[in-house]
């Protein structure tokens with residue numbers, strides 16, 4: 001498609017111009033999407049495909065193909081490629097969001113059935129599992145305590161490790177530490193659980209407890225904290241460190257007073273994401289905290305429950321009342337993680353370096 | 358207050374690469390010394406050896422002596438942190454601390470050094486430093502606004518205020534005006550003229566007129582070729598360097614007949 005501009009071409013002529021070309025109307029992508037969905041449903045219905053998922057896939061493929069064909073006709077090949085890239089991004093976005101949406105929708109619609117003050121405020125003590133009633137109070141307590149203990153162990157260690165790696169780490173030791181952090185990132189949660197089981201319960205002879213679970217969770221959390229903190233510290237410009245050092249500020253004070261405050265928002269976000277990750281772990285709890293129907297406020301003594309464990313336990317009971325409780329507990333867990341994320345975002349925004357005039 | 362710097366036989370390395378070789382010179386107290394020379398000849402490197410910032414760069418290493426009055430900066434047992442409190446530095450690009458307000462930026466050196474002072478005392482020092490950096494009138498109503506919200510020229514003067522707030526004996530400036538407009542440049546040049554009453558000032562600049570305007574003495578650096586270490590060619594009264602230098606290369610460089 002070469003629209004060579006000639007000397008005597010009228011300057012505003014759309015077809016002969018070098019700089020402007022025929023454009024599709026703004027609503028064109030939406031129109032194509034509607035057409036693709038209609039066509040997809042039509043084909044699906046005619047072909048007698050049972051699953052709506054297949055209809056959607058056909059519609060998605062049609063959407064991308066139609067976008068290319070129509071744009072190529074109207075606007076030209078290059079624009080067509082551009083629009084196909086855009087429509088692919090949209091298609092992938094939909095593919096990613098649909099499961100998330102349906103997951104949330106299912107959890108909420110099934111979870112709200114028994115979710116009330118009574119459910120949040122009571123344990124399963126004295127409840128016959130086939131009957132409605134009972135609650136997650138003991139599991140919430142367990143999750144809060146285990147996650148808090150795990151964070152208390154993993155966050156300081158992770159932070160200090162990251163500071164070492166970014167600010168001080170040179171040579172062999174830093175390489176070795178980085179290597180082990182990488183390895184730890186890949187440790188499956190059940191392996192972390194087994195390790196603590198062998199070490200803490202079998203060799204050292206301690207009993208099941210929330211703390212044992214927290215130990216395993218902290219193993220899972222630490223590499224995540226190290227990695228995210230490392231990335232955030234690397235983002236701090238070297239000039240700030242030099243500015244501080246040139247004022248005669250010792251290195252450790254430079255780190256505490258300049259480097260960390262500059263990156264605190266990102267570091268906190270990373271920590272919160274790590275917390276969110278371990279809050280949903282079931283395997284270590286299964287092995288080390290053992291599960292409990294009753295309220296146990298002491299994380300250092302005796303079995304506890306936790307939200308993911310509670311969901312698992314109720315599900316394996318295999319009756320309707322238990323299924324309802326499982327869904328409600330899942331909803332509580334999602335809400336917990338969501339609140340943590342919102343808090344992290346809030347803090348990150350509040351603490352972010354300000355550039356306002 | 359101001360001190361004399363006496364450099365002898367100084368070489369600086371980045372790993373195995375020797376960036377500057379065998380530099381000896383004297384920087385007079387209460388005067389402005391300008392460093393000029395082509396890009397890559399080691400002006401910044403040399404400047405950073407004068408307050409032991411060179412060794413902050415990974416692989417940075419220094420040989421030779423830098424005497425501050427009668428103390429060797431590279432002597433055994435000398436604390437680089439103490440050196441940097443005595444020899445302050447202003448960088449090429451303004452780098453205020455983004456998390457801090459204007460006030461906190463200026464007070465940063467005092468506070469981060471952990472010297473406990475009363476609020477009123479810090480207030481006084483902040484005002485004096487900002488006035489010293491010709492910035493007070495522009496920011497006195499918004500001392501609690503973020504320092505990163507100032508214009509580039511204001512930020513640079515903020516950095517100068519921050520550097521002089523800790524009352525160093527020597528002030529090193531690495532191309533402090535290279536990112537600034539002519540008016541801010543002029544403001545900073547005036548400021549340099551005032552600051553030399555109290556401080557020993559060393560300034561790196563690529564601007565010949567600037568060197569001629571602000572400095573009492575000028576040092577010309579050059580390097581023999583790519584990958585070769587930079588060397589001090591000559592140092593003399595600015596007037597002489599610009600009118601009648603004793604080395605041909607200096608004259609070529611100043612008059613623009615170079616490379």
Ligand SMILES: Nc1ncnc2c1ncn2[C@@H]1O[C@H](COP(=O)(O)OP(=O)(O)OP(=O)(O)O)[C@@H](O)[C@H]1O
Pocket residue numbers: 371374376394395396397398399400401402403414587
């Ligand atoms: N961080 C570093 N690591 C390795 N080599 C460096 C580093 N900084 C500078 N050098 C080298 O040292 C030499 C001198 O650099 P320097 O920055 O001192 O030059 P300069 O005279 O300040 O140049 P300019 O006028 O462009 O600022 C150059 O060859 C440069 O490549």
Ligand SMILES: [Mg+2]
Pocket residue numbers: 400401402531
């Ligand atoms: Mg330089």
